[in-house]
Amino acid sequence: MKNKDQETAKSEQLKKFTKDPTDQALTTRQGVKVNDTNNSLKAGVRGSTLLEDFIIREKITSFDHERIPERIVHARGSGAHGYFELYDSISEYSKAGIFTDTNRKTSVFVRFSTVGGSKGSTDLARDVRGFAVKFYTEEGTWDLVGNNMPIFFIQDAMKFPDLIHAVKPEPNNEIPQAASAHDTFYDFVSLTPETLHNQIWLMSDRAIPRSFRMMEGFGIHSYRLINEKGEAHFVKFHWKPILGVHSVTWDEATKISGADSDFHRRDLWEAIDSGQFPEWELGVQIVPEADEHKYDFDLLDATKLIPEEMVPVKIIGKMTLNRNPENFFAETEQVAFLPGNIVPGIDFSNDPLLQGRLFSYRDTQLSRLGSPNFHQIPINQPVVKTHHNQRDGHMQTEIPKGQTAYFPNTLGGGCPHMSKIAEGAFSSYEERIDGKKIRARSESFTDFFSQPALFYRSLAEWEKSHVASAYSFELGKCTHKHIQERMLWMIAQIDTELAEKVAGNLGLRIPDKIEQPINQAIGADANVEDYQPGPKKNYLDQSAPLSQANTKFDSIATRKIAVLAADGFSMDDFKAMKTALEAENATVSIIAPHGGTVKCDSNMDHPVAASINTTESVLYDAVYIPGGQSSIDALLKTAKFKKFINEALKHCKAIAADNEGEKFLDETYVKDFKEDKAVLINAEANAFIKAIAKHRNWDRMKKAEGVPV
Numbered sequence: 001m002k003n004k005d006q007e008t009a010k011s012e013q014l015k016k017f018t019k020d021p022t023d024q025a026l027t028t029r030q031g032v033k034v035n036d037t038n039n040s041l042k043a044g045v046r047g048s049t050l051l052e053d054f055i056i057r058e059k060i061t062s063f064d065h066e067r068i069p070e071r072i073v074h075a076r077g078s079g080a081h082g083y084f085e086l087y088d089s090i091s092e093y094s095k096a097g098i099f100t101d102t103n104r105k106t107s108v109f110v111r112f113s114t115v116g117g118s119k120g121s122t123d124l125a126r127d128v129r130g131f132a133v134k135f136y137t138e139e140g141t142w143d144l145v146g147n148n149m150p151i152f153f154i155q156d157a158m159k160f161p162d163l164i165h166a167v168k169p170e171p172n173n174e175i176p177q178a179a180s181a182h183d184t185f186y187d188f189v190s191l192t193p194e195t196l197h198n199q200i201w202l203m204s205d206r207a208i209p210r211s212f213r214m215m216e217g218f219g220i221h222s223y224r225l226i227n228e229k230g231e232a233h234f235v236k237f238h239w240k241p242i243l244g245v246h247s248v249t250w251d252e253a254t255k256i257s258g259a260d261s262d263f264h265r266r267d268l269w270e271a272i273d274s275g276q277f278p279e280w281e282l283g284v285q286i287v288p289e290a291d292e293h294k295y296d297f298d299l300l301d302a303t304k305l306i307p308e309e310m311v312p313v314k315i316i317g318k319m320t321l322n323r324n325p326e327n328f329f330a331e332t333e334q335v336a337f338l339p340g341n342i343v344p345g346i347d348f349s350n351d352p353l354l355q356g357r358l359f360s361y362r363d364t365q366l367s368r369l370g371s372p373n374f375h376q377i378p379i380n381q382p383v384v385k386t387h388h389n390q391r392d393g394h395m396q397t398e399i400p401k402g403q404t405a406y407f408p409n410t411l412g413g414g415c416p417h418m419s420k421i422a423e424g425a426f427s428s429y430e431e432r433i434d435g436k437k438i439r440a441r442s443e444s445f446t447d448f449f450s451q452p453a454l455f456y457r458s459l460a461e462w463e464k465s466h467v468a469s470a471y472s473f474e475l476g477k478c479t480h481k482h483i484q485e486r487m488l489w490m491i492a493q494i495d496t497e498l499a500e501k502v503a504g505n506l507g508l509r510i511p512d513k514i515e516q517p518i519n520q521a522i523g524a525d526a527n528v529e530d531y532q533p534g535p536k537k538n539y540l541d542q543s544a545p546l547s548q549a550n551t552k553f554d555s556i557a558t559r560k561i562a563v564l565a566a567d568g569f570s571m572d573d574f575k576a577m578k579t580a581l582e583a584e585n586a587t588v589s590i591i592a593p594h595g596g597t598v599k600c601d602s603n604m605d606h607p608v609a610a611s612i613n614t615t616e617s618v619l620y621d622a623v624y625i626p627g628g629q630s631s632i633d634a635l636l637k638t639a640k641f642k643k644f645i646n647e648a649l650k651h652c653k654a655i656a657a658d659n660e661g662e663k664f665l666d667e668t669y670v671k672d673f674k675e676d677k678a679v680l681i682n683a684e685a686n687a688f689i690k691a692i693a694k695h696r697n698w699d700r701m702k703k704a705e706g707v708p709v
């Protein structure tokens, strides 16, 4: 395959499978043209339906079998196609073509997801987000199946079913949907201190992203890169969004869930559809094998990150998503990610969480997609030819030729033949292992408090305040005092002030002592004292990349700006602002008292994006009110416009108004925020643009909490 063809290799392959009904006749599955798809075949017009009717039988049988089991976790997700390009070769670390060939653009398919909720649940649940990337490389398919948080809840795959059973709806009443705020989850967490690090990330704004396009991705585990000489380095993978890392507030998240539970899915789709392609840079943290034991944490422990101050992230390439799927089920639902899909130049580490995943994903596809031939589904096919002796099974769609399906053989000329490593064959890294076969957890895994504390210390004040509110909300939903108290004790190990705040909100005291926070990751015969959490260490005071306060604030591209306007709004104000915003690739939507069109003071009709009855302020990033007395008079007649502004104010968004627009603001709580740096009255459009790029004015947060909406 020529390098330049890589970018489109997957799209071209998929085209062969797409079907376009334009100008085509309706047929049965056997290709027979259908004359009536509205009426069944009956014995007389009022008579009973006849078994003979093969058309209704086929139609209904197909319908009856439309559903497949949803993913046990990450059931709700959205996908997109794109490509990856490498900036600089890292051949000193890896021989993988994708990491050495800067001329290639490798096709990718990405699926973002929430974890706990069902397929039909809301996008804005407080949850980890899945970030799974399938690279269709020239050497075979590589899947990097990660999340938007750099660590995981547990250290050993053996605990995964327990974790998921605890967080999923409770088994007796199937409540609550897509929420961790319930007793069973905190029962488990409070008994399993290894969860604390991912748990505090879950309480942070990372768990309620503004957009899939504005979140980071992480491979989490230490993997290995293998170079031509067969030398290995540990590696952690990072995806850094070009638009920066931004989130909504919890109050918005709950309201978005009602106003548009497809908020993230729609956002991804619309961005790609309008040519605003989402982009992430790929970074690697490389650790030489010799440094494996250099750190205060274990590289094989998936509940730990490597602070970027200790090992910098080297940016090596960029991923661009530029095409929406043609069909959700065929592509996004049927895509099967397997952490076990790797290519020469990349290898696993002994992380016991990763090791279990290598089994689980293939296994789950068998029950979800129903056959070991799931790799033949178009979205799952590699872009390179495959030949092997695996045969048959449900839904075999290939026709393997020849007399032999075994190796070695003479009858098939010894084919398909094996390849040498020099010819590109995969060979596992020959790691020296010297140990007893033992069912236990390494002592180097018992530091549960240092990194949650590092995370919390690294946050800005507004982020810390969000964490305290999140813990208070989640634990406030628990009904068992002993669970709440155990959690308070745990949080106190991270930070006492944080625990005190949460305790105050719960109306409880932090217990001085709880029954020892026994690490439940031990066997019944182990000595409990040997397995208590290790002491909290401080090997780094703060790590800047952990805080969203240190992300990018340089663009308003794809930000959604609501313009509140009714008949008679000022064309001059509107035009100047719209032109300035659109020049920066933001989208401008008129929200009016009604649908259809509104007239400006130059008597021109302007399309209304949404009538105020059908939309909410939480769906936009900022609000602008142009002047025009009759427009303002009309807006003031509908209370929901005031709510719209008051909510934007409460959520610390940029608000601008020109001329008579100020009169509208004076009828809202904005009148008490005139000095606010993101409230811009008769200001330059550029000042508004800068305020939107800042994402939010968190300086307003404390005072705005008093706004009663």
Ligand code: HDD
Pocket: 071, 072, 073, 074, 077, 111, 112, 113, 129, 130, 131, 132, 145, 146, 147, 151, 152, 156, 157, 158, 160, 161, 219, 220, 221, 302, 335, 336, 337, 353, 356, 357, 360, 361, 362, 364, 365
């Ligand atoms: Fe997993 C799906 C990410 C640990 C078992 N996982 C799944 C998906 C993502 C992750 C993004 C959705 C893929 C898609 O979009 O189709 N999982 C992770 C990460 C983990 C992790 C980042 C830890 C670092 N997972 C993990 C463990 C196990 C599983 C330890 C089991 C032992 N995960 C599964 C699964 C799923 C899955 C049950 C459900 C659907 C699927 O695999 O294809 O096998």
